[in-house]
Amino acid sequence: MRVTVGDVPPAGFEEAYRAQRARWPGGAAAWQPVHTVYVPADRFSAATVADWGGEALALAEAHLAGPDEVAEVFGLTGGVAGGVAQGVTEELAPGVRERVLRKLAREPVEDLRIDFEDGYGVRSAAEEDAHVEAAAEAVAAMRAAGTLPRRWGPRVKSFADGDAGRAVRTLDGFVTEVVARAGELPPGFVVTFPKVLMAGYLGQFAAVLDRLEARLGVAGLRFEMQVEAPQTLGFLRGDLAESLGGRLSAAHFGVFDYTAAIGLPPHEQRLDHPACDHARHVMQVAFAGTGVELSDGSLAASPASGSAADVRALWARHAELVRHSLRHGFHQGWDMHPSHLVSRFATVYAFHLATYDGYRDRVRAWEERRAAGGGVMDEPATVRTLAAALRRADAALG
Template structure:
C-alpha cells in the first residue's frame, strides 16, 4: 500500500459498476446534500455539532463530493453480486472496460479493486475471476488491491497469496474478518502480501446467532472482534477497516434522509472513537454522513492536539495538561491522520 489510507471503501455489485459509477454516486450525494442539508445550520442540527464547526465542515463536504466522492472502490463479485456462473465472465470484461475508461479519464479512485468469492464458497470461481480480470490489462492502473472474504481457515491465506504471486509480484490483498474462526490466526507476519483487514459485521454477527436487529457495528461482540484485530496487527502496517450499514433512506422525505444520516453518523463516530478510521459505504447517501462525521471528528480536536505537540517540542507545557511521550506520539499520529483526511489530492 502507498502509506495513505482512505476514509472509506465503497462496494458496488459487479453487474452495476460502470464508468459512470463514481460520477453518479457523487451527484446523488450532492443532490441529497443540497436538498436536505443546504447550509451549516442544518448540518449542525442533524449531526449535533456546534454551528462554528458546522460552518467549517459544510463547505468541505460539498468540495469533497464535487472533487472526489469516492476514495476507494471495490467491484463486488461476492455477496453483493451473488452466484451467476453463466454471467460472471461477461461482467468481468465489462468491469475491466469500466476501470480502463475511468483511468483514461483521470477519474479512477485512488484505491480500487475487486472482492472475489470466498474459497469457502467457490475457490475455482474466485481464481477464475481474478485471473480473467488481471490478465485483461496491458498495464494495471495504480492503487489496485483485492478483497478476500470469509477466510474461515488459515490455509486459505497462503493459497490465495500464492495465486496473487502468480499474477503479479507486487499485488496485495485485504482479508475480511467475518467469522470467529478467523480471529485465532490473525497475527503479525501472517502473510507478506496482506495489506489490510476489514471487518464484516453481518456475517460475523450472524455466525454468533445474534438476532437481525442486533447485527450492528456498535454491538459489544463487534467491539470485541475489532479489538482483537487491533491487537493482532498493532505492530504491523496492516490497515484496519470497519464494516457497513446496510440501509438507505426510506424515502426522499427530509425526515427519512436525516434519520439515515443520524444513524450512519452514530456508527461512524463509534468506529472513529475506537480507532477504526476507515469503513464501508453502501449507498450514495452514506457519503454525506461519512465525510461530515469524519471531518467534524478531526476538526474538533485538531487545534488542541497541535498546541500540545508544539508545546512538547518547545519543552513547555499546556496549562492543566501533563503529557507523556506515548501520548505525544499518539497526538502526532492523530494530526497526520487528520491532515490526510482533511486534505486534498
C-alpha cells in the same frame, strides 16, 4: 562508570531484533481511505463514481441547506462530539458543510470495490466472465479519463464457499483484462478476499497473486482479508502479515456475517454491538505495528424515502456508527449507498476538526519543552499519538 560484562549484546539478540523489525515495522501509510464503496459488478460502469457523487451532492444540497441543519443532523450542537466534550462544535458546521460539498464534487469515492461476492450473487460461468470483462473495460476507461479512485479493485468469491476456482478465474480475468486494456495495472489496486474461515486460505491466495505477477509482469499485488467469522479471530496474530510476504495490506470487519455467526438476533446486527467491539479489538491487537490497515464494516440501510425526515434520520444513524468506529480507532468503513457519502465525510471532518487545534498546540508545547496548559501532562507515547492523529487529519482533510 564501572562495567563488568562490557557492551556486547547477548547471544541471539541481533536475530531477535531483525525478526522484530520485520514483524512489527511500525509507522503508518501516508494515506488511508476513510471508506470503501462496494458496487455489485453487474451494476458497475465507468460512470458509477460520478453517479454516486452526483446523487450524494444532490441529497446534501437538498437536505443540508445551511450550517444549522449540519449541526443538528451530525451532532455538532454542543455536548459530546467525536468522543470529546466540545464547547465549540457548533462553530464547525459551516466549515464541515463546505468541505462535504467540495469533496462530493471533486472526489466522492476514495476506495472502490467491484463486488463479485455477496452483493453480486451466484451467476453462470459465462455471465460472470462477461461482467469481469465489462468491469475491466470500465476501469480502463476511468483510468484514461482520470476518474479512477485512488484505491480500487474487485472483491472475489470466498474459498469458504467451496469454489476457489471461480474466485481465481475472476481475479485472473479481471487483472489480465485491465492490464491489456490500460497498458498497465493502474496504481492503487487491491483485491478483497472474503470469509477467511481457514488460515490456509490466506497462503493459498497469496500464491495466486505470486503466479499472476509472474505471468503478467506486474509487481506489488496485495490483498485485504475480511474478518467475518469468530473462527477467523483464532488465527489472527502478529506474524500473519510477515508470513504472507507482505501481500496482506488490510483487514476489514464484516458485521453482518459475524453477528449472524455468533447467533445475535437480527435487530442486534449492528456495528456498535459490544460483540463487534470485541472482534475489532482482537483485530487491533493482532495487527498493531504490522502496517496492516484496519477497516470497519457497513450500515445496511438507505433512506426509507426521499423526504428530508427520512434522509436526515439515515444520516444521523450512520454518523453515530462512524463516530463509534472512529472512537475505537477504526478510521475506515464501508459505504453501501450514495447517501452514506454525505454522513461519512461530514462525520470524519467534524471528528478531526474538533480536536485539531488542541492536538497541534500540545505537540508544539512538547517540542518547545513547555507546559501545554489545562493541567495536561503528556507522555511521550501520547505525543506520538497526537502527531499521528494530526497526520491522519491532514490526509483526511486535504
